[in-house]
Amino acid sequence: MTMSNSSPIQFAYWVPNVSGGLVISSINQRTHWDHHYNRQLAQTAENVGFDYALTQIRFMAGYGAENQHESVTFSQDLLSVTKQLKVIAALLPGPWNPALAAKQIATISTLYGARIAVNIVSGWFRGEFKAIGESWLDHEERYLRSEEFIRCLQGVWTQPVFNFAGDFYRFRDYALNPKPLEPLPEIFQGGSSRAARDMAARVSDWYFTNGGSVEYIQQQIDDIRAKAQLNHHQVKIGVNGFAIARDSEQEARAVLQDILRHSNVNAVKSFQAEVQNAGNASPEKEGNWAKSTLEDLVQYNDGFKTNLIGTPLQIAQRIIEYKKAGVNLMLLGFLHVQEELEYFGKKVIPLVRQLEHESAL
Ligand SMILES: Cc1cc2nc3c(=O)[nH]c(=O)nc-3n(C[C@H](O)[C@H](O)[C@H](O)COP(=O)(O)O)c2cc1C
Numbered sequence: 001m002t003m004s005n006s007s008p009i010q011f012a013y014w015v016p017n018v019s020g021g022l023v024i025s026s027i028n029q030r031t032h033w034d035h036h037y038n039r040q041l042a043q044t045a046e047n048v049g050f051d052y053a054l055t056q057i058r059f060m061a062g063y064g065a066e067n068q069h070e071s072v073t074f075s076q077d078l079l080s081v082t083k084q085l086k087v088i089a090a091l092l093p094g095p096w097n098p099a100l101a102a103k104q105i106a107t108i109s110t111l112y113g114a115r116i117a118v119n120i121v122s123g124w125f126r127g128e129f130k131a132i133g134e135s136w137l138d139h140e141e142r143y144l145r146s147e148e149f150i151r152c153l154q155g156v157w158t159q160p161v162f163n164f165a166g167d168f169y170r171f172r173d174y175a176l177n178p179k180p181l182e183p184l185p186e187i188f189q190g191g192s193s194r195a196a197r198d199m200a201a202r203v204s205d206w207y208f209t210n211g212g213s214v215e216y217i218q219q220q221i222d223d224i225r226a227k228a229q230l231n232h233h234q235v236k237i238g239v240n241g242f243a244i245a246r247d248s249e250q251e252a253r254a255v256l257q258d259i260l261r262h263s264n265v266n267a268v269k270s271f272q273a274e275v276q277n278a279g280n281a282s283p284e285k286e287g288n289w290a291k292s293t294l295e296d297l298v299q300y301n302d303g304f305k306t307n308l309i310g311t312p313l314q315i316a317q318r319i320i321e322y323k324k325a326g327v328n329l330m331l332l333g334f335l336h337v338q339e340e341l342e343y344f345g346k347k348v349i350p351l352v353r354q355l356e357h358e359s360a361l
Helices: 035-047 071-080 098-111 126-131 139-158 194-202 214-230 249-261 265-277 312-324 337-358
Strands: 010-014 052-054 086-091 116-121 162-165 170-174 187-190 206-209 236-242 329-333
Touching: 010 337, 035 071, 035 337, 071 086, 071 098, 071 116, 086 098, 098 116, 098 139, 116 139, 126 265, 139 162, 139 170, 139 187, 139 194, 187 194, 194 206, 194 214, 206 214, 214 236, 214 312, 312 337
Parallel strands: 010 052, 010 329, 052 086, 086 116, 116 187, 187 206, 206 236, 236 329
Antiparallel strands: 162 170
């Protein structure tokens, strides 16, 4: 894996396999969670320059997500209707065990030419775990389990015969065949606490984080890359952003104000209470949502903070700032998903490429 930031910055989008859109607001959101809408969206995405699609794992409703399609199955469906797009399936240790996950993903890799990747998510939604009878570990233990999970995936995928004796998982002379195709499925991880950064610096290929200012993201990157270097490990960085691209800045800002004005305050407050189980439950009390205001939380993953709001040129310039800070991928959410993803791909991505070329980035 090359760490050179001269490679073009990559683009991913949130697959709406969960209903209700990406903002907790009663504003009209033209999107749909079904497979018809999503197949067309994935095809558009690969045609207009997106590299990855990220599916979400949610087992139950909460804060508006009334319907949720399962992530691995849904990812496979998107792979079946696309040619180059890579699809990232979210796996939640606990409900998934690594033997089943490794087997599922290896088969999908074979079926779809190594275009499947995984996002290991460590859990923030305690009510969900309770509802499906999964025990809820504390924040540090969740990350210890996730790290073992990742080590098991990597071991099973690469070693002819795999042995592992961990606190959470055990393998004894296990041979997975067939192995996934090369390049092996990339391992993303979502989360921003110190435990998340330490895990990324040891085992993950990609660190995915909620939205934040360039300075905040830069601090995280510096921390991760310094630790990773000590571990002789390399990790790429992906940052979430909620994009509102319009022909004029005024128009784009007005959309943000509209979203906020129509926010569903009770649902946002409930979400705020639930996400206390994430970074704020860590010993350092930092990480995703630990410092988010009510306004920030209207977008599930702090995407307004990234400030991809304005004209295509303003947004492209902002993306270049993140790239200079060491970001390798922008993960994007949209209000009217199909039309805005297409607009972004046609208007913003070419400008990013032009700016990259001009500044020899
Ligand atoms: C890009 C991204 C995608 C995520 N996707 C999911 C998901 O699909 N399902 C889920 O339960 N949690 C998801 N999470 C939540 C994280 O796995 C994690 O539990 C949360 O961010 C708290 O981590 P922290 O305490 O280390 O900051 C995602 C997080 C990020 C940043």
